[in-house]
Amino acid sequence: xxxxxxxxxxxxxxxxxxxxxxxxxxxxxxxxxxxxxxxxxxxxxxxxxxxxxxxxxxxxxxxxxxxxxxxxxxxxxxxxxxxxxxxxxxxxxxxxxxxxxxxxxxxxxxxxxxxxxxxxxxxxxxxxxxxxxxxxxxxxxxxxxxxxxxxxxxxxxxxxxxxxxxxxxxxxxxxxxxxxxxxxxxxxxxxxxxxxxxxxxxxxxxxxxxxxxxxxxxxxxxxxxxxxxxxxxxxxxxxxxxxxxxxxxxxxxxxxxxxxxxxxxxxxxxxxxxxxxxxxxxxxxxxxxxxxxxxxxxxxxxxxxxxxxxxxxxxxxxxxxxxxxxxxxxxxxxxxxxxxxxxxxxxxxxxxxxxxxxxxxxxxxxxxxxxxxxxxxxxxxxxxxxxxxxxxxxxxxxxxxxxxxxxxx
Numbered sequence: 001x002x003x004x005x006x007x008x009x010x011x012x013x014x015x016x017x018x019x020x021x022x023x024x025x026x027x028x029x030x031x032x033x034x035x036x037x038x039x040x041x042x043x044x045x046x047x048x049x050x051x052x053x054x055x056x057x058x059x060x061x062x063x064x065x066x067x068x069x070x071x072x073x074x075x076x077x078x079x080x081x082x083x084x085x086x087x088x089x090x091x092x093x094x095x096x097x098x099x100x101x102x103x104x105x106x107x108x109x110x111x112x113x114x115x116x117x118x119x120x121x122x123x124x125x126x127x128x129x130x131x132x133x134x135x136x137x138x139x140x141x142x143x144x145x146x147x148x149x150x151x152x153x154x155x156x157x158x159x160x161x162x163x164x165x166x167x168x169x170x171x172x173x174x175x176x177x178x179x180x181x182x183x184x185x186x187x188x189x190x191x192x193x194x195x196x197x198x199x200x201x202x203x204x205x206x207x208x209x210x211x212x213x214x215x216x217x218x219x220x221x222x223x224x225x226x227x228x229x230x231x232x233x234x235x236x237x238x239x240x241x242x243x244x245x246x247x248x249x250x251x252x253x254x255x256x257x258x259x260x261x262x263x264x265x266x267x268x269x270x271x272x273x274x275x276x277x278x279x280x281x282x283x284x285x286x287x288x289x290x291x292x293x294x295x296x297x298x299x300x301x302x303x304x305x306x307x308x309x310x311x312x313x314x315x316x317x318x319x320x321x322x323x324x325x326x327x328x329x330x331x332x333x334x335x336x337x338x339x340x341x342x343x344x345x346x347x348x349x350x351x352x353x354x355x356x357x358x359x360x361x362x363x364x365x366x367x368x369x370x371x372x373x374x375x376x377x378x379x380x381x382x383x384x385x386x387x388x389x390x391x392x393x394x395x396x397x398x399x400x401x402x403x404x405x406x407x408x409x
Contacts, residue, residue, distance in 0.1 A: 009049030009062040012072045020048055025079035029369035037198065037207055038083045042167045045076075045083070046116050054094050060114040066243075066317060070250045070310040074303055077254020078261070081376050082207035084254060086164040088247045089121035093172050093186075095243050096228065101323025105226055109186065112170070120165030120189065122213040123174040125158070143215065145175040145183055145225070153220040155185055155193075159213045165189060165196050166209030173215065174228075184228040185220055193218035204372070204379025237330035237402070239316035241409045242337030246309050248380050249340045252348050253302035255380075259355050259373050260299040263292045266359045266368075274360060282358070291357050298351040305340050312336040334403040335396055338389040345386045348377050384408050 010017040024041045031038060045051070053069055055061025064072070069091065077084035094113055100106030113119075125142055143157025155175060165171045171194070173185040189196060193216040200210040228235075267289070270282045282288045316333040319326035352374035356363050363370055392409065395401040403409040 007049060008057075008060075009052045011062055012053070012064060012068045017048070017050075017072075020044065021075055021079045024076070024083060028080040028082075029372065031080075032082065032206060032372055033366070033369055035206060037166065037209070038080060038086070039167060041080060041083050042086060042118070045087070046118060049116060051087070051090055051094075051116055051118055052113060054091070054098060055110065055114060059110070066314040067307050067310040070246065070306055071303075073247060073250040074254040074257065074306060077251045078257040079254075081251050081255050081258075081380075082205055085205055085208040085251055085380070086167055087118070088244065088251075089164045089172065090119045090168065091247065092240070092244050093119040093121070095317075096240055099238075099317070099320045099323050099325075100226075102226065105223070108223070117169040118164075118167060119186070120162060120168030120171045120209070121173075122159035122162045122165060122171050122215075124161035126160045141174065141176040141182065143173065143175040145177045145185060145220065147178060148219075152222065153185075153225065155187070155215045155218040155220050157215050159215075161210055162196065162213040163208050163210040165213055166198055166211065171196075171213065173213075181227070183225050185225050187218065187220060187224055191218055202379050204375035204377070236324060237327045237334065237405065238325055239313045239330050239333040239337075241407050242309075242316075242334045243313055245384060245408065246306060246313065246337040246340055248383055249302070249309075249337075249344050250306050251380050252344055252377050253299070253306045255373055255377050256295075256299035256302045256348060256351055259352055260292075260296040262368075262370060262373070263295045263355055263358045266355070266363060266370075267292055270359060270362075288358055291354055295351055295354055295358075298347050302344050302348065305343055309333075309336040309340040331396075331403055334409045335393060338393050338403070338409060341381075341384070342386055342390045342393065345381050348381070349374065352377050 010020060024044070030036070050072070052061040053064040053072065055063075057063040073084055094110070097106040097109045097113070143155070143159060145153050145155050148154045155173065157175060159173065162171070168189055170186055171189050173187070175183055175185055177183050187194070195214040195216070197212045197214070198209065199212050200206065200208065202210070267282050273282045273285055273288070278285060278287065312333040316325050316330045319329050355370050355373065392401070392403055396403060
C-alpha cells in the first residue's frame with residue numbers, strides 16, 4: 001500500500017530534475033579527485049523519488065518507460081557517472097521484481113521501493129573456473145546459503161564487486177544453496193554479520209561503492225530467498241541481462257555527453273592556440289571546431305543507440321505473462337543491447353582521448369580532471385569483453401545460435 005503522503009518522483013525531462021542533475025554535477029570532478037563518496041548526491045536522488053521511476057503512477061512511481069529510464073541514466077551519468085553507476089543494481093532489481101512470477105514476493109519488494117529504499121548487489125566473486133568445467137561455464141560460487149535447523153538459513157561468503165551496496169538499504173546476494181541450486185538472497189545491509197567495505201581500487205569509476213561485502217553467518221528468513229531468471233538457463237530468455245548491459249552503455253553515453261560539454265568549455269576559455277594553428281584563438285580555429293563537432297556527434301550517436309536498444313527492451317517487457325517473455329522478442333532485445341555495446345565501444349575510448357586534442361598539454365593538468373573520462377569509460381567497458389559480444393552477435397546472425405543464457409546477455 002502506497003502512503004497517501006508519498007510525493008511523485010521528479011519527472012524525466014522536467015525543469016526540477018534538470019536543476020537537480022545540475023547540482024549533482026557540481027563538484028563531481030573534485031569528489032573523484034579527493035575520493036569523496038557521493039552519499040549526499042544519492043540521498044538527494046532518493047528524496048526526489050527517483051528510485052521509483054519504473055513503478056506505476058498508482059503505486060507511487062512515475063510510470064517511466066525503459067527509454068525514459070535510460071534517458072535519465074544518460075543525463076545522470078553526464079552529471080556524475082559514479083552516482084549513476086551506483087544505482088545500476090537498484091534499477092535492475094526493480095526491473096526483475098516488476099515481472100516476478102511470484103507476485104506476492106515481487107509486491108513485497110516493490111513496496112520497499114515505493115518507500116524509497118535502495119537496493120545494492122553482491123553477486124560477483126573473484127574466483128577461478130574449477131578444473132574440468134567447460135569453457136563458458138560460470139565459476140562455482142563460494143558464497144553459501146545453508147539451513148540453520150530452525151526453519152531459517154545462514155549466509156556465509158565474500159563478494160568482491162558490490163557496486164552501489166555502500167549506499168543501499170538492502171543488498172541482493174547470489175549464493176549457492178544446500179542442493180546446489182543458485183538463489184538470490186535480499187537482506188538489509190545493516191543486519192548483523194554484513195560488512196561493506198570501500199576498498200575498490202580500480203583506476204576508474206572510483207566512487208561507485210564497488211568494494212568487498214562480507215557475510216559472516218548472517219541470518220536469512222525464507223521469504224528473503226528467491227530463484228532468479230538472470231543466469232538461469234531453465235527460466236527461458238529474458239531481457240534482464242540486456243538491461244544490465246545496456247545500463248553500462250548508458251553510463252558511457254552520459255560520459256561522452258560530459259566530454260562534449262568539457263570540449264566546448266575548454267575551447268571557449270582558451271585564449272591562445274597552438275603555435276602553428278591557422279587562427280590565434282581556438283574558438284575561431286576550424287580544425288579545433290571540427291574536433292569539438294566530432295566529439296559532440298559521437299555523444300549524440302551513443303545516446304541514440306542506447307535509446308533505440310532501450311525500446312527493444314521495452315518491447316520485450318511488454319510481452320510478459322506470468323513472468324515469462326516472448327522468447328523471440330527477448331532475444332531481439334538481448335542482441336540489441338549487445339550491438340549497442342560493440343558499437344559504442346568502437347568509438348568511445350578514442351572520443352574520450354580526443355578531448356585533449358582540443359586543449360593540448362594544458363588540458364592534461366590534474367585540476368581539470370579530464371583524464372577521468374577515459375578512465376571511467378574504459379573501466380565500464382571491461383564488465384563484459386566486447387569481442388565476445390561481437391562473436392555472439394555474429395553466431396546468432398549467421399548460424400541462428402541463441403544468445404548465451406548466462407546473465408550477461
